[in-house]
Amino acid sequence: MLMVMALGAGFMSCDNAKPPVKRTRAQVKRTGPATMEIIPEGGQLPYCMLFTTSEKGVIRQLTLTRENRSIRCEANQPVANTRFRVPVQEGKVRVYVFFSDEPVPTGWVAQQLYELRDKERITAMDLRLPGRIYMETLEFTPETVDPKAAGIGVTSDGGTAPDAGTRARAVEPAAH
Numbered sequence: 001m002l003m004v005m006a007l008g009a010g011f012m013s014c015d016n017a018k019p020p021v022k023r024t025r026a027q028v029k030r031t032g033p034a035t036m037e038i039i040p041e042g043g044q045l046p047y048c049m050l051f052t053t054s055e056k057g058v059i060r061q062l063t064l065t066r067e068n069r070s071i072r073c074e075a076n077q078p079v080a081n082t083r084f085r086v087p088v089q090e091g092k093v094r095v096y097v098f099f100s101d102e103p104v105p106t107g108w109v110a111q112q113l114y115e116l117r118d119k120e121r122i123t124a125m126d127l128r129l130p131g132r133i134y135m136e137t138l139e140f141t142p143e144t145v146d147p148k149a150a151g152i153g154v155t156s157d158g159g160t161a162p163d164a165g166t167r168a169r170a171v172e173p174a175a176h
Helices: 002-016 106-115
Strands: 026-032 035-040 047-054 059-061 093-100 133-140 169-171
Touching: 026 133, 035 093, 047 106, 059 106
Parallel strands: none
Antiparallel strands: 026 035, 047 059, 047 093, 059 169, 093 133
16 A cells, blocks of 8 residues: 555656756857857757748758858857858747768758748758757847948948858748
């Protein structure tokens, strides 16, 4: 009888247990109204790649290299030591940060993100990738700046300047 009570108490304590805290793998740091840095937390897999999907449906690969593979990412340092510009006219973006234990061809990820574009939530389990993969989804909303308040004399229509960060590959949604 005493053993049954002890087992019952054990089951009751499981019901009252708090769920495990979700581990944050990276953070987005606003560096300007429409610019951000992505900073990996410590203890992540050594390679990473970044993609964004905007409210308008545009998918951008932010970590574009000649080899078209994921890059080495250092903990507590901005990815690619770069600030990434998010076009204001595209609205809020989801930032997908993929960590891997080996360099992964980014084209595979881009294609799969395109195929999954209508899915509300994407996880690493949705992707067919080699090795160990961890994924973090972040959000960033670019803001417009009032040129008078910021003391800016020249304004732009939101076009991309060549020095606005690293090159990015974009996939626009098809017109219907």
